[in-house]
Amino acid sequence: MSKTTRTWSEELSARHDDLVTLRRDFHRHPELSFQEHRTAEIIATRLHNSGLDVRTGIGGTTAAVGILHGDKPGHTVAWRADIDALPLTEILDAPFASGTSGIMHACGHDGHVAIGITLAELLATRRAEMPGTAVFLFQPAEEVFGGARPMIQAGVLENPHVEQVYGLHLTTQTPGGHVAVRSGPCMASADFFDVEVRGKGGHGAFPHLSIDPITVAANILLGMQNLVSREVAAKEPAVLTVGQIVSGTKHNIIPVTATLRGSLRTFNAEVREQVMERLGAFVTNIAHAYEAEAHLSFADEGCPTVINHDNESAFVHRCAVDEVGADCVGEADMMMGSDDMSLFLEERPGCYFRVGIAPNDGVPRPHHAPEFEMNEVGLPVGLRVALNVMLNALSAA
Ligand SMILES: [Zn+2]
Ligand SMILES: [Zn+2]
DSSP, rough: OOSSSTHHHHHHEEEHHHHHHHHHHHHHHHOOOOOOOEEEEEEEHHHHHHHHHHSGGGGGOOOOEEEEOOOOEEEEEEEEEEEEOBBOOOOOOSSOOSSTOHHHHHHHHHHHHHHHHHHHHHHTTTTTGGGEEEEEEEEEEETTTHHHHHHHTTTTTTTTTEEEEEEEEEEEEEEEEOOOSSEEEOOOOOEEEEEEEEOOEEEEGGGGGOHHHHHHHHHHHHHHHHHHHHSSTTTTTEEEEEEEEEEOOSSSSSSSSEEEEEEEEEEEEEHHHHHHHHHHHHHHHHHHHOOOOEEEEEEEOOOEEEEEOOOHHHHHHHHHHHHHGHHHGEEOOOOOOOOTTTHHHHSOOOOEEEEEEEOTOOHHHHHHHTTTTOTHHHHHHHHHHHHHHHHHBBBBB
């Protein structure tokens, strides 16, 4: 089934250096969610120069979409790549390391953009023999789960009508150059919440005359973990994490308010609903025990679980085996990380698979950390598998 090895291998080899250079350029110039102006401009220019119909500014965002109509009849298939970077300062010492202090491509999205552009350019070179229509979705703001929804609302899956959607995430948790695929739930849902605690301020020496919101917040923080461990079935993964506590000004002043900010992650929509519902009562009642008030609010739109479709996942698995061999293709584990690719996969069948970029030295390079570093061996592998997936999916036969 490999459509790349026999006829495309020369083009793929010829593209290798450009692929790496392109990724390094994006790495050098990272841009935060919804601010990916330079990135989107390069995407639009390159796709336009290859003859694709290019749309930018979709839904008022930095999204870019390229549409490539093949000359032969076939299916309409989308390839999705996320394009944003993170607010981190990189520690890598390399000429292509981030040139912008405080911003870094620490999740591999620079590689996703480079693979997406190269994939589109390669397909465009053989437009005359290409079946169907390829739709390239370059999505901003994945890291804040903000980019997919406005693209879908703006109709990127409708005009032309997309039948399937695919994409890949590079990951340092998979060996360099290996591919990991999982059918069904594979990445957790994520919902962000705030807890506002209101007490009564006063002097640190006389807490009995105050209602200390910090003590209340501390009890809420510890108590909410029991909600997961005592009310959610042990076989259902769920994680509550508070990532931020904001309160107070000084050693000896009891403040009036305290705020907790956190996230809830699960794989099961029922568990998600259950915890979201219970958390509000839990928070309020713990606060009442201390005569304080607390209010829970979830951000309007969370990110659902990434659920890969069975047939499309089996199809990607076969396409990957054909490209890199069965020894280098495994089953991906369920991971508590989240990705708003889930929204595209709620709309259309498809599969979001992983390509390994783990370093050869065995030292962990976690995503979203300043020491994140990509083993670029994953780039050509990702490109080849992506090309094989698209060629087979577009083909009407
Ligand atoms: Zn990320
Ligand atoms: Zn990511």
